Amino acid sequence: MLGREKSNRGGSSVKHLKTPLGDEILDLKAGEVVTLSGVVYTARDEAHIKILESGFPFDPKGAVLYHCGPVIQDNQIVVAGPTTSARMNNLTGFMLDSGVRGLVGKGGMSSKVRDELKGKAVYFAFTGGCANLAAARMTLTGVHYADLGMAEAVWEIKLDKLPLTVAMDAHGGDLFAVVEEHAHEVFQGMYPTSTTEI
């Protein structure tokens, strides 16, 4: 599902996405600012392994995985910022093959995942350290594989317009890779390796 309105923050047009995601994600381009609403599922390393072994505890079609280990107290989300997505680089292909269409995390993912996303899904970056902003836009709706412990369990969380950036799109676009390449070029210009150092 897709809505669109003028953002009062970035000044540009912001797409409003809602889970489960469908083919509308194929129109997203790396560098676009969006919001995401609806149910998402937290999944860190252990949850990925458990799903590979025992199957999905939810319907993966159009689902969104949030790379996050929240702090939950009395069935309330205390803090729920994103964790480093790269740890899940080698555990993501199966998720996407099963119908998962969105990943939310921080720091981006490998070129292997960039290829696996093609034609299927997108990776959204959420601002690192923004644990309170995340918690303020979330409602806890359920838990799966609770035996994995608080940080690693699959928490079912309803989002209310969480502000995200499309960092890797379904066509090979990768904002992190573009920024990194540019930074290396600038550094090379500032400190050329060919000149005598000292």
Add this chain to the structure above:
Amino acid sequence: MSVLSDPDVLQRISDATCTAVRDAEIFLPGDVKDRLKHALEVESSPVAKQELANILENICLAEERSAPLCQDTGIPVIYVTIPSSVAWSGEMEEAVYEGIRTATREIPLRPNLVDPLNRENTQTNTGLSMPPVHVKAGDRFTITVLPKGAGSENVSDIRMMNPSEKGLIPKFIVETMLTAGGRPCPPVILGVGIGGTFDIAASLAKEALLEPVDAMSPCEQEICDQVNRLGIGPMGLGGDTTCLAVKVKTAGCHTASLPVAVNIQCWAARRATVEVAL
């Protein structure tokens, strides 16, 4: 030295430590907030604008919710200044640790401290010779807490340079941030320690992170500008501000040495100081 083992003083040290941890975890210092607000004002990339707006909204929400700014509540690095009328003691150090344990339970903080090899968590953010308590002489009895998160600590670096390589120090600092990229949750503050011994350089780099970021020397500003030209931007998504400030501290060193350490600090540059009443 009448206050040496006074139980009231020990309690006041614990209370001051606990208050400093709480203040540091929830309220970002005004000078850091001002730099972030300025970064949003001058930013030209819409993505970076959103990242900075998210960070500023998160800072307000932490204050409203009385909750830690970030889920990585860090390792609480402790700096004590002590007047000449007081003798520092093991009991006082234990009182500092008690304050950290209380803060960990009450705020609450994530227990981050583990054995380095078997990875068993102490659950209290104390124990196993940690956290460090740095004691220095001063006019007042103060406890300062700098909670240090792992994302930015893990991409910090130290290099034992040759004395003839002085001119390469800025390159090393910029290169450290180039390698770190978006991983330390930029915009960052770079604490730089130059000189001392291997360990002192790293200590100086961390102490530099206690300095206010509202002013820089011309040399610090030049390095900060170079880092910003890399365009890594907030969270590595590109943008005009990668670095809020560079702060350098120096100490004397061996004539054959030139140690340089770069301690990277994420945007959540948390620090707070509380005075202990005597």
